[in-house]
Amino acid sequence: MTDDTTTDGEPRTDGGTGIVPQDDQAPTWTERKARTQGLARLTYEYFERSRREDEDLRHESDYVERDVLAFPTWPHEMIRNLAITSFFIGAMFFISAAIPPHIPSPANPDATPAVILPDWYLYWSFGLLHLDPINPELALLGGEKLMSDRVYGVLANLVVVGFIAIVPFLNKGSARRPVEEPFWAALGVGGIVFAFTISVLPVQNLVAETFPMTVPELFTLTFILPVVAFFLTYSVLKTMREGYMFELNRRYYRLRPPK
Amino acid sequence: MADEFAKGLGILTTAGLVWMAVSSWLTTAGFESTQLVAPPPEDLGTYGELAILVREVSMWFAIFGALAFWVAIPAGREIQRARAERREEA
Numbered sequence: 001m002t003d004d005t006t007t008d009g010e011p012r013t014d015g016g017t018g019i020v021p022q023d024d025q026a027p028t029w030t031e032r033k034a035r036t037q038g039l040a041r042l043t044y045e046y047f048e049r050s051r052r053e054d055e056d057l058r059h060e061s062d063y064v065e066r067d068v069l070a071f072p073t074w075p076h077e078m079i080r081n082l083a084i085t086s087f088f089i090g091a092m093f094f095i096s097a098a099i100p101p102h103i104p105s106p107a108n109p110d111a112t113p114a115v116i117l118p119d120w121y122l123y124w125s126f127g128l129l130h131l132d133p134i135n136p137e138l139a140l141l142g143g144e145k146l147m148s149d150r151v152y153g154v155l156a157n158l159v160v161v162g163f164i165a166i167v168p169f170l171n172k173g174s175a176r177r178p179v180e181e182p183f184w185a186a187l188g189v190g191g192i193v194f195a196f197t198i199s200v201l202p203v204q205n206l207v208a209e210t211f212p213m214t215v216p217e218l219f220t221l222t223f224i225l226p227v228v229a230f231f232l233t234y235s236v237l238k239t240m241r242e243g244y245m246f247e248l249n250r251r252y253y254r255l256r257p258p259k
Numbered sequence: 260m261a262d263e264f265a266k267g268l269g270i271l272t273t274a275g276l277v278w279m280a281v282s283s284w285l286t287t288a289g290f291e292s293t294q295l296v297a298p299p300p301e302d303l304g305t306y307g308e309l310a311i312l313v314r315e316v317s318m319w320f321a322i323f324g325a326l327a328f329w330v331a332i333p334a335g336r337e338i339q340r341a342r343a344e345r346r347e348e349a
Contacts, residue, residue: 091276098280102290 045255115206123199128160129153130201133219164191179244182237190230197222263328270324274317281314 071077107113118126132149147155171184178185200207201222204215213221279295285307288297299311 094276094280099283104290 046252049255115203117202120199123202124160124195125157127198127201127222128156130204131156133216177244178233179237179240182234182241185237186230186234189233190226193229194222194226197225263332267325267328270328271321274321274324277317278314278321281310281317285310285314 117123129150131153135145135147135149135152137143137145145152167187171181173184175181175184201218204218207213207218208215282295285303286297286299287294299307303311
């Protein structure tokens with residue numbers, strides 16, 4: 001009986017955990033659901049309706065629902081993976097056999113090519129090496145630059161990578177759609193546009209050939225366009241917020257029309 | 260609906276792959292010049308002409324196959340559903 005008795009002599013049957021079984025006073029789940037007014041009722045109806053719509057859709061669907069949690073690795077998953085692997089290997093064999101890639105003549109090691117570029121996914125980093133126009137000349141050093149343009153470009157890489165690494169700590173990203181957090185969505189769009197413009201910067205000679213644009217103008221655009229994209233996205237999303245909330249509210253009021 | 264999308268996508272990619280392969284054989288002037296859409300050479304022979312026909316057929320099959328499953332069939336279903344609803348209301 002020691003387990004069931006506390007110091008004050010009251011008989012306890014819950015083992016002293018503080019978790020008490022449901023008594024007559026506490027509403028049962030059925031009673032909770034039967035609440036006839038207030039936000040509880042509204043929320044219940046809202047989710048009950050989504051559940052019902054889901055059920056109707058499942059009835060309409062011609063998919064067969066199965067009472068299994070998963071499929072065994074052998075043979076089901078392995079056969080499926082074998083089929084997918086065979087498909088992609090077949091596609092590679094077909095393309096490499098039917099459309100063989102062009103093999104250019106070997107490069108001349110004695111001459112520097114006209115255009116030197118890294119692989120395309122490193123253009124952004126290559127662009128950051130072209131930041132010498134904004135490497136500051138310090139009056140303190142008599143107009144000398146504090147560091148060479150090369151060191152400045154490498155430091156710019158560290159700054160960009162460091163900022164990207166910090167972003168998840170500034171905002172954990174609980175929003176599920178851009179309208180819910182316009183600032184962070186706009187920041188992301190600005191970052192993507194900057195990744196594009198900074199990638200275009202190292203091919204400035206090609207841009208100057210193709211478009212009526214000088215290299216300084218391109219340099220300015222590289223930094224202006226991301227800011228423009230940021231404000232554009234921010235204002236569009238801020239404007240969409242109203243419509244988004246209107247849709248949400250309309251769903252609620254369709255369930256519970258105002259008297 | 261997802262099934263219809265997959266069918267359209269399958270037709271588009273498969274027929275597009277055939278079109279791309281034949282085009283790379285016959286209507287590609289060179290790697291540095293026009294690719295895939297260059298005019299075909301004059302003296303192709305029977306098999307060459309047949310390949311050009313396959314190229315044309317696969318291109319239109321890709322376009323109309325995708326359009327049929329992505330646009331025509333869903334639109335037809337919507338029309339059917341709308342007519343059925345109207346009949347129920349009347």
